[in-house]
Amino acid sequence: MQIRGHFQRNGPVNVEEHVLARPDRDQRAVLPDSEWADWDTNGDLLFARQGELFRIPAPQLRSPDLGLSTAIPLADFRPLTFTSRRTPPEAAAW
Secondary structure (H helix, E strand, O other): OEEEEEOOOOOOOEEEEEEEEEOOOOEEEEEOOEEEEEEOOOOOEEEEEOOEEEEEOHHHHHOOOOOHHHOEEEEEOOOOOOOOOOOOHHHOOO
């Protein structure tokens, strides 16, 4: 993971990118504008980019582009917006 910047206008707090590397094959692939990435327990790669969640199945990670072209969209959160709410009185004091 590399942090490329902070506080992008109308974007994430941290501007990050993740790099996949296969040292045994001297391969590298960049997940640009990825806010999060992690490995599933079954070896799949999960990552979030620009409001969407993706999965790359473990077998696809062996392909020349490390599976980036076969990333499966899992969820699209882009239509969701923040709604400001008043704090309930019982939660306003500790």
